[in-house]
Amino acid sequence: MAGWLIRRTLFAFATLWAISMLSFVVIQIPPGDYVTSYIAQLQAQGTIFTEHEAQALRDLYGLDQPVILQYFRWLGLMAQGNFGVSFEFNRPVLDVIGDRFLLTIVVSVAALLLTWIVALPIGIYSAVKQYSIGDYAFTFIGFIGLAVPGFLLALVLMYFGFVLFDANVGGLFSPEYAQADWSWDKFWDLMQHMPIPALALGLAGTAFLIRIMRANLLDELRKPYLVTARAKGLTNNRAVLKYPVRVALNPFVSIVPFVLRDIVGGSVIVSIVLSLPTVGPILLKSLIAQDSFLAGTIILLLGVITVVGTLISDILLVILDPRIKFEARGG
Amino acid sequence: MATLAAGKRRPLLRVHNLKTYFFPDEGTVRAVDGASFEVCAGQTLGIVGESGCGKSVTARSILRIVEHPGEIVEGEIRYLHRTDGREVELDLAQVSADGREMRQIRGGEIAMIFQEPMTSFSPVHPIGSQIVEAIRLHSPLGKREARERAADLLRQVGISRAEARLNEYAYQLSGGLRQRAMIAMALSAEPRVLIADEPTTALDVTTQAQILDLLRQLQTDLGMAIILITHNLGVVAEMCDNVVVMYLGRVVEEGSVDAIFHNPKHPYTRLLLQSIPSLYSEARVPLPTISGAIPHPYNRPEGCPFHDRCPQFIPGTCDRHVPELQALDERESDQLVSCFLYHEPTDERA
Numbered sequence: 001m002a003g004w005l006i007r008r009t010l011f012a013f014a015t016l017w018a019i020s021m022l023s024f025v026v027i028q029i030p031p032g033d034y035v036t037s038y039i040a041q042l043q044a045q046g047t048i049f050t051e052h053e054a055q056a057l058r059d060l061y062g063l064d065q066p067v068i069l070q071y072f073r074w075l076g077l078m079a080q081g082n083f084g085v086s087f088e089f090n091r092p093v094l095d096v097i098g099d100r101f102l103l104t105i106v107v108s109v110a111a112l113l114l115t116w117i118v119a120l121p122i123g124i125y126s127a128v129k130q131y132s133i134g135d136y137a138f139t140f141i142g143f144i145g146l147a148v149p150g151f152l153l154a155l156v157l158m159y160f161g162f163v164l165f166d167a168n169v170g171g172l173f174s175p176e177y178a179q180a181d182w183s184w185d186k187f188w189d190l191m192q193h194m195p196i197p198a199l200a201l202g203l204a205g206t207a208f209l210i211r212i213m214r215a216n217l218l219d220e221l222r223k224p225y226l227v228t229a230r231a232k233g234l235t236n237n238r239a240v241l242k243y244p245v246r247v248a249l250n251p252f253v254s255i256v257p258f259v260l261r262d263i264v265g266g267s268v269i270v271s272i273v274l275s276l277p278t279v280g281p282i283l284l285k286s287l288i289a290q291d292s293f294l295a296g297t298i299i300l301l302l303g304v305i306t307v308v309g310t311l312i313s314d315i316l317l318v319i320l321d322p323r324i325k326f327e328a329r330g331g
Numbered sequence: 332m333a334t335l336a337a338g339k340r341r342p343l344l345r346v347h348n349l350k351t352y353f354f355p356d357e358g359t360v361r362a363v364d365g366a367s368f369e370v371c372a373g374q375t376l377g378i379v380g381e382s383g384c385g386k387s388v389t390a391r392s393i394l395r396i397v398e399h400p401g402e403i404v405e406g407e408i409r410y411l412h413r414t415d416g417r418e419v420e421l422d423l424a425q426v427s428a429d430g431r432e433m434r435q436i437r438g439g440e441i442a443m444i445f446q447e448p449m450t451s452f453s454p455v456h457p458i459g460s461q462i463v464e465a466i467r468l469h470s471p472l473g474k475r476e477a478r479e480r481a482a483d484l485l486r487q488v489g490i491s492r493a494e495a496r497l498n499e500y501a502y503q504l505s506g507g508l509r510q511r512a513m514i515a516m517a518l519s520a521e522p523r524v525l526i527a528d529e530p531t532t533a534l535d536v537t538t539q540a541q542i543l544d545l546l547r548q549l550q551t552d553l554g555m556a557i558i559l560i561t562h563n564l565g566v567v568a569e570m571c572d573n574v575v576v577m578y579l580g581r582v583v584e585e586g587s588v589d590a591i592f593h594n595p596k597h598p599y600t601r602l603l604l605q606s607i608p609s610l611y612s613e614a615r616v617p618l619p620t621i622s623g624a625i626p627h628p629y630n631r632p633e634g635c636p637f638h639d640r641c642p643q644f645i646p647g648t649c650d651r652h653v654p655e656l657q658a659l660d661e662r663e664s665d666q667l668v669s670c671f672l673y674h675e676p677t678d679e680r681a
């Protein structure tokens with residue numbers, strides 16, 4: 001079990017490492033080295049830059065050295081908390097990202113939780129009441145959810161939020177809290193802004209998870225252990241909830257990383273539509289402006305979210321399913 | 332209608348003309364179509380018949396756990412329910428399936444064990460927690476006492492290291508141990524009737540013999556009635572006092588083990604017996620098989636359900652009238668048979 005956990009963690013790190021190489025490639029793609037573009041940009045803004053300063057920067061990133069060494073130097077700098085500089089914003093990357101990374105996590109987790117909380121009961125209902133009117137209705141809504149892209153849904157939700165509720169749509173904060181320090185009031189304000197992004201990001205995943213839960217539970221409802229549970233004297237409802245639903249949770253949990261990946265990916269575009277202060281909008285900007293370090297860092301951070309999410313769901317799965325524990329111990 | 336007189340004792344459970352149908356979109360499946368039998372305390376009743384003849388559905392009907400789209404459409408399941416120290420006759424076919432009474436009886440007074448002990452336990456709950464749950468459903472025991480009782484039960488069915496086993500999962504036990512654990516769980520509320528649905532079919536021969544020994548031992552100790560469902564006539568010969576032979580949801584013959592094995596009346600029973608090796612057949616002679624296939628459940632033959640495979644088919648009678656289960660003759664009320672070789676058609680239809 002401990003060995004299994006260590007293997008999974010090592011695997012997570014390996015994945016992160018692969019993502020970091022990808023991010024580095026993004027940084028390397030623009031022609032010329034970044035110091036050249038940086039200087040060009042600063043000079044365009046009227047800043048005077050000495051050759052001496054330029055050389056210091058080149059040395060810092062080892063730009064005169066082979067690419068592979070540059071990569072490791074970049075990793076080393078990140079390990080020290082130095083993520084490089086954004087040309088576009090003319091500030092350290094970490095400053096530019098600021099709260100945005102945290103808010104990206106908050107929005108993704110909110111969407112994921114919504115997905116779960118909605119999909120679980122509906123999936124159970126659809127399986128237990130297979131072919132009922134409710135089942136058909138949810139299936140229909142689910143197909144729409146799968147077919148409509150998140151950004152379109154975001155637009156529609158924004159429209160209805162505005163027309164029906166006169167809601168303060170777009171963004172994650174009311175203007176008075178946007179620049180304020182964190183407080184409970186600001187947190188509460190954030191929560192009030194959460195439904196639209198969470199829905200826009202979560203609907204496709206919800207529809208997907210409902211299908212998964214329904215199919216799994218239908219399988220489990222046919223298993224003899226349900227008959228055993230009922231034969232003991234449990235009511236049908238309790239027997240279903242305690243056994244087949246519990247067993248069907250395992251695939252439901254194991255599918256979460258895929259949903260999370262889609263949510264994180266989808267959040268980039270949805271964030272732009274809803275002008276959320278997450279990393280999405282600046283990722284787009286940085287890619288257009290070839291703002292290498294900013295783009296590379298954001299891609300890496302998004303990778304971290306999905307990898308960590310996957311690891312968490314793996315661990316949860318071991319807790320849920322003793323069979324995995326057993327296999328893990330055995331092999 | 333005559334029923335089997337089992338000595339002077341009052342039967343614990345009497346099933347009469349039970350009909351359980353399934354109503355899927357494709358049509359009606361008459362899984363059990365007029366089954367009658369009874370069983371007394373301390374006795375073992377065997378239910379035999381080819382796969383698909385409705386044995387399991389009969390068992391699930393008695394426990395009232397027939398799944399959708401199945402339904403008991405007719406018949407009685409008379410059971411002597413023990414409540415407040417008295418015995419009350421209750422028709423289980425009429426009580427609410429999820430009501431308090433039925434839940435007391437289910438698992439409490441009538442318990443069941445299944446063919447596949449592996450899949451009959453939840454794969455993600457320890458054996459112990461599943462047994463403890465069964466115990467606590469039918470007794471006021473606290474968690475700790477229930478656990479101690481669960482360990483006692485495991486010991487009673489011959490499982491060593493009982494405390495440690497409680498924490499194990501079904502897949503960690505061997506087939507034989509799993510079935511023992513399943514029996515322990517069924518015994519947790521000291522049931523008066525134990526329904527064993529093909530309890531040894533999934534086990535190897537040695538383990539099979541051990542499990543049957545255990546069931547016999549437990550019956551001697553606890554005095555419960557056992558309904559043993561099987562398609563293995565060898566098991567019946569070894570275990571049962573009385574036998575019910577089912578074909579397509581109906582009981583075609585019923586009697587003591589002696590009568591059924593030595594004096595079978597129904598052509599179907601005879602064919603079944605001939606298909607057992609060693610008992611009636613000579614070495615190296617191919618076993619006779621019953622000609623034809625079991626009819627599709629959606630279109631059963633008119634008249635006697637067996638007539639299209641029957642070697643003694645009487646044209647004009649068997650394909651037009653439905654035979655009823657009746658005593659062979661007035662004096663020999665021990666053996667009942669449902670066949671026009673022994674009775675004239677009594678129904679109005681022609």
Ligand SMILES: Nc1ncnc2c1ncn2[C@@H]1O[C@H](COP(=O)(O)OP(=O)(O)O)[C@@H](O)[C@H]1O
Binds near residue numbers: 355380381399400
């Ligand atoms: N859930 C169900 N839906 C439809 N038909 C069923 C269902 N369960 C059992 N049956 C039918 O009932 C008949 C009897 O089944 P069963 O009692 O399991 O036979 P067996 O004697 O092998 O235990 C079979 O024809 C089977 O197809």
Ligand SMILES: [Mg+2]
Binds near residue numbers: 386
């Ligand atoms: Mg069966």
